[in-house]
Amino acid sequence: MNYLNTLLFGVFPYIALAVFLIGCWTRYDHGQFTWRAGSSQMLRKKNMRMASVMFHVGIIVIFFGHLVGLLTPHWAYEPFMTPGTKQILAITVGGIAGVFCLIGGAMLFFRRITDPRIRASSTVGDVLIIALLTAQVALGLLTILPTLGHLDGSTMLLFSSWAQGIFTFDARAASYIAEVHWIYKTHIFLGLLIFLIFPFTRLVHMFSVPLEYFTRNAQVVRKRA
Template sequence: MSYLNTLIFGIYPYIALVVLVVGTWARYDHGQFTWKAHSSQILRKKNLVLASVLFHVGILVIFFGHLVGLLTPHFVYEPFMTAGTKQVLAIVVGGIAGVMCLVGGVMLAHRRLTDPRVSASSTSADNLVIIILMVQVLLGLATIVPTLGHLDGSTMLLLAGWAQSIFTFQGGAAEYMAGVGWIYKLHIFLGLTIFVLFPFTRLVHMLSVPLEYFGRKYQVVRKRA
């Protein structure tokens, strides 16, 4: 069991990160025409705006909440709040964002899987991604149940210690996960697997922020002679 814990939470994270970075770079370099979200709005607009807004707002809050919550050292926020307070804040904000993401995602998945026109234009990867994301959100919401049983922030500190050890290349990162509940481990494992799938799916479109738009040159338009 110790070997499996080390493999999943000590070695697999680096494999997932390497695949994420190298795979994304390779796809951008060799397959830019595939770098898109394959929008199906033209095929069916009903409920799309509501579902899309709920899903994207929810998942963005979840993503940045995890990013800040896991990678911010404890001493940074300790003068302002305790680990327990931070955990309660994460439950409230994450719970609301999770429900939003789940409702929007289920609506999008139902639309993609049941509408004949949308389904015909969807790939297996599209269907797989939305299903995996919904399972991941469900697992995240499920972690709230055991978390409510210990609001001292101890589990959050272990998870943050693991994440910070991985990103700072410290040894023994997997030791943080040894005493963590299985629901947290499953949630993290699936999250790492999403990193592996990222370069090969439509998820890459989240990196396409058009920042160059604000600094681009004006388009030159000339009249015909």
């Protein structure tokens, strides 16, 4: 069991991150025409806007919440809040964002597999990634249940130690979460799996923020004479 834990949470994170970084760089360098969101809004707008807004707002809050929550050292927030307070804040904000994201993701998934026009234009990867993201959000909400049993922040400190240990090449990183509930481990593994397949899906459009729109010259559009 210790070997499997080390393999999944001590070795696999580096494999996933390496594929993520190299894959994204290679795809951007050699396949820029595939670097797009592949939106299906033009095919069918019904229920699209609400579902898309709920999903994207929820997942953005969740992503940055995880990023800040896991990678911020304990000493950086210790003067302002206790680990228990941080954990309650994460449950509250993450729970609300998670519900929004889950509802939006479920609507998008249902729309993609039931609408004939959208299903016909969808790839296996399109269906797989929205299914994985929705399942991941559902697992994240399920982790709230065991977390409510210990609100002292001890579990959050373990996950922070693991995440920071991965980025600092701490050989003991996997051992920090060896004894946590299986729901947490499943949630972490699925998250790493999403990083692994990220470069091969439409998710790469996350890096295509149209900042040039704020600085480019105005475009003059006239009717044809």
